Amino acid sequence: xxxxxxxxxxxxxxxxxxxxxxxxxxxxxxxxxxxxxxxxxxxxxxxxxxxxxxxxxxxxxxxxxxxxxxxxxxxxxxxxxxxxxxxxxxxxxxxxxxxxxxxxxxxxxxxxxxxxxxxxxxxxxxxxxxxxxxx
Amino acid sequence: xxxxxxxxxxxxxxxxxxxxxxxxxxxxxxxxxxxxxxxxxxxxxxxxxxxxxxxxxxxxxxxxxxxxxxxxxxxxxxxxxxxxxxxxxxxxxxxxxxxxxxxxxxxxxxxxxxxxxxxxxxxxxxxxxxxxxxxxxxxxxxxxxxxxxxxxxxxxxxxxxxxxxxxxxxxxxxxxxxxxxxxxxxxxxxxxxxxxxxxxxxxxxxxxxxxxxxxxxxxxxxxxxxxxxxxxxxxxxxxxxxxxxxxxxxxxxxxxxxxxxxxxxxxxxxxxxxxxxxxxxxxxxxxxxxxxxxxxxxxxxxxxxxxxxxxxxxxxxxxxxxxxxxxxxxxxxxxxxxxxxxxxxxxxxxxxxxxxxxxxxxxxxxxxxxxxxxxxxxxxxxxxxxxxxxxxxxxxxxxxxxxxxxxxxxxxxxxxxxxxxxxxxxxxxxxxxxxxxxxxxxxxxxxxxxxxxxxxxxxxxxxxxxxxxxxxxxxxxxxxxxxxxxxxxxxxxxxxxxxxxxxxxxxxxxxxxxxxxxxxxxxxxxxxxxxxxxxxx
Numbered sequence: 001x002x003x004x005x006x007x008x009x010x011x012x013x014x015x016x017x018x019x020x021x022x023x024x025x026x027x028x029x030x031x032x033x034x035x036x037x038x039x040x041x042x043x044x045x046x047x048x049x050x051x052x053x054x055x056x057x058x059x060x061x062x063x064x065x066x067x068x069x070x071x072x073x074x075x076x077x078x079x080x081x082x083x084x085x086x087x088x089x090x091x092x093x094x095x096x097x098x099x100x101x102x103x104x105x106x107x108x109x110x111x112x113x114x115x116x117x118x119x120x121x122x123x124x125x126x127x128x129x130x131x132x133x134x135x
Numbered sequence: 136x137x138x139x140x141x142x143x144x145x146x147x148x149x150x151x152x153x154x155x156x157x158x159x160x161x162x163x164x165x166x167x168x169x170x171x172x173x174x175x176x177x178x179x180x181x182x183x184x185x186x187x188x189x190x191x192x193x194x195x196x197x198x199x200x201x202x203x204x205x206x207x208x209x210x211x212x213x214x215x216x217x218x219x220x221x222x223x224x225x226x227x228x229x230x231x232x233x234x235x236x237x238x239x240x241x242x243x244x245x246x247x248x249x250x251x252x253x254x255x256x257x258x259x260x261x262x263x264x265x266x267x268x269x270x271x272x273x274x275x276x277x278x279x280x281x282x283x284x285x286x287x288x289x290x291x292x293x294x295x296x297x298x299x300x301x302x303x304x305x306x307x308x309x310x311x312x313x314x315x316x317x318x319x320x321x322x323x324x325x326x327x328x329x330x331x332x333x334x335x336x337x338x339x340x341x342x343x344x345x346x347x348x349x350x351x352x353x354x355x356x357x358x359x360x361x362x363x364x365x366x367x368x369x370x371x372x373x374x375x376x377x378x379x380x381x382x383x384x385x386x387x388x389x390x391x392x393x394x395x396x397x398x399x400x401x402x403x404x405x406x407x408x409x410x411x412x413x414x415x416x417x418x419x420x421x422x423x424x425x426x427x428x429x430x431x432x433x434x435x436x437x438x439x440x441x442x443x444x445x446x447x448x449x450x451x452x453x454x455x456x457x458x459x460x461x462x463x464x465x466x467x468x469x470x471x472x473x474x475x476x477x478x479x480x481x482x483x484x485x486x487x488x489x490x491x492x493x494x495x496x497x498x499x500x501x502x503x504x505x506x507x508x509x510x511x512x513x514x515x516x517x518x519x520x521x522x523x524x525x526x527x528x529x530x531x532x533x534x535x536x537x538x539x540x541x542x543x544x545x546x547x548x549x550x551x552x553x554x555x556x557x558x559x560x561x562x563x564x565x566x567x568x569x570x571x572x573x574x575x576x577x578x579x580x581x582x583x584x585x586x587x588x589x590x591x592x593x594x595x596x597x598x599x600x601x602x603x604x605x606x607x608x609x610x611x612x613x614x615x616x617x618x619x620x621x622x623x624x625x626x627x628x629x630x631x632x633x634x635x636x637x638x639x640x641x642x643x644x645x646x647x648x649x650x651x652x653x654x655x656x657x658x659x660x661x662x663x664x665x666x667x668x669x670x671x672x
Contacts, residue, residue, distance in 0.1 A: 020319020
């Protein structure tokens with residue numbers, strides 16, 4: 001509601017890997033749309049290249065991934081490389097899904113800025129993006 | 136009207152939209168359509184169950200979802216499950232298998248054996264079921280997009296063992312339409328996907344008549360955000376789409392309809408679930424008889440697995456989920472299910488531990504053996520409340536089906552993304568109701584623990600070694616098979632697919648020659664193309 005003149009924050013939401021459980025991704029998309037952001041959702045089974053390409057095309061300020069299968073580490077490793085190849089490493093990168101607490105540090109080392117395991121309140125994600133997307 | 140004096144009571148409205156009165160009497164039953172359609176169990180329209188004696192003759196089958204890693208590990212798990220008293224197996228496949236990719240496909244990297252068993256060739260299937268009597272244990276294959284090669288492998292394995300396909304039992308999930316709404320393991324566009332389901336229905340009707348080639352899933356649609364009435368309505372509409380496709384091919388309704396079974400979800404209001412199932416059973420019988428002219432009672436009977444879903448479980452205070460799941464299992468038994476499964480109490484945040492999976496199984500066994508649920512058939516029948524809400528639920532489900540029909544039918548509504556958009560909007564709205572506390576969830580939005588214990592999210596550790604071994608095994612099968620036979624079979628598969636013929640015979644020959652899941656699906660992908668997901672909000 002505040003700062004109505006600013007252009008909406010551009011978010012790319014993506015489902016990498018083969019996992020088809022997209023309720024979480026879609027629900028978070030809606031929460032971000034409701035919070036006034038401009039959200040593009042890639043749909044399922046996107047390759048790391050396709051995700052980075054879509055982020056570049058959108059000039060996304062936020063790149064969000066949803067992974068429920070447990071494959072978040074190998075996927076983020078590849079996606080991180082693709083983002084760097086397109087000079088997108090400074091963009092806010094967040095990951096949600098079934099993420100064990102023990103993997104958070106490893107994700108951060110790959111360049112992930114925020115980790116939101118299932119059950120995280122929407123407001124927390126929205127607040128994080130508002131505070132961090134436009135430094 | 137008997138509303139005087141009720142004005143003070145707060146309204147009670149079920150998720151499906153039914154407003155519930157504080158008191159039901161014979162008057163409500165009459166007003167909702169009466170008792171004429173209740174009938175007897177085992178008789179049309181099967182409101183009270185599909186068998187005359189139900190659990191007095193045969194209690195429900197207990198079948199927990201399992202499978203991970205390689206075929207060898209999965210086999211060990213299967214043997215353990217059989218030893219602990221499971222009477223059926225529900226096979227989980229890993230995502231590469233489900234998406235029609237081999238373990239050595241670059242897209243499979245990091246996913247091999249992660250959420251289920253990796254199957255590349257018939258050799259894996261044979262290893263997984265070695266020493267398991269396929270006539271004694273009923274096997275359910277949770278496979279959809281890649282159902283053609285996986286079902287072909289299962290049948291080929293049975294044939295190689297010398298079993299008669301004419302008597303082979305079992306179930307494949309093989310409901311591709313719901314995959315476009317939830318779960319997402321589609322491979323091909325919508326229309327050829329339905330055609331492939333038709334191929335399996337036709338093949339089974341001709342060659343594997345005791346097998347259930349399709350288990351229509353309301354389950355995943357409900358988990359994706361549908362109400363119980365929508366779950367039943369979309370499930371029935373999807374089943375009708377398969378029926379109409381099979382009829383259009385020239386099959387006779389009574390030659391295949393009994394091969395269709397159902398998979399439904401249970402969470403939320405107990406009575407709403409019971410009304411949903413009794414109404415759904417009646418509606419399916421009416422549709423089959425009146426619309427499609429089925430005369431064989433088996434065609435009219437809704438056989439189902441009805442299990443406690445993850446949608447009702449909470450991450451907070453997860454032990455409470457044991458109580459929730461007990462109620463879901465109770466609802467399932469009171470609804471006359473054939474097969475039961477329960478999500479484990481830790482399933483909201485992790486892959487179930489062995490302990491949690493055992494508690495689920497024990498829950499079902501306690502209900503079956505200790506509290507009298509098998510004493511008599513359909514014990515809730517005749518309740519003013521249950522019969523009224525069953526009548527009303529039937530009307531609600533019919534209305535949703537009419538609405539879908541008005542939008543051009545279920546296949547068109549899925550192709551355009553209309554249903555997906557509607558259910559995901561509802562999932563969001565439910566999430567908001569839970570956040571605001573309008574919908575109560577103990578431990579999550581009320582009676583919250585100040586200090587919630589840290590939950591250990593356990594995933595099966597990904598073992599690069601196992602994945603590597605699976606890839607080596609695939610390479611060795613590829614080296615050892617007759618390359619010419621595989622080539623010939625795949626060429627024939629492509630020809631059959633392009634000609635619009637049934638692909639199952641060619642797929643059987645291909646997998647028997649040890650063609651891989653990825654090769655079979657690759658040929659079909661070349662013919663049919665890939666699927667472009669409609670993104671709608």
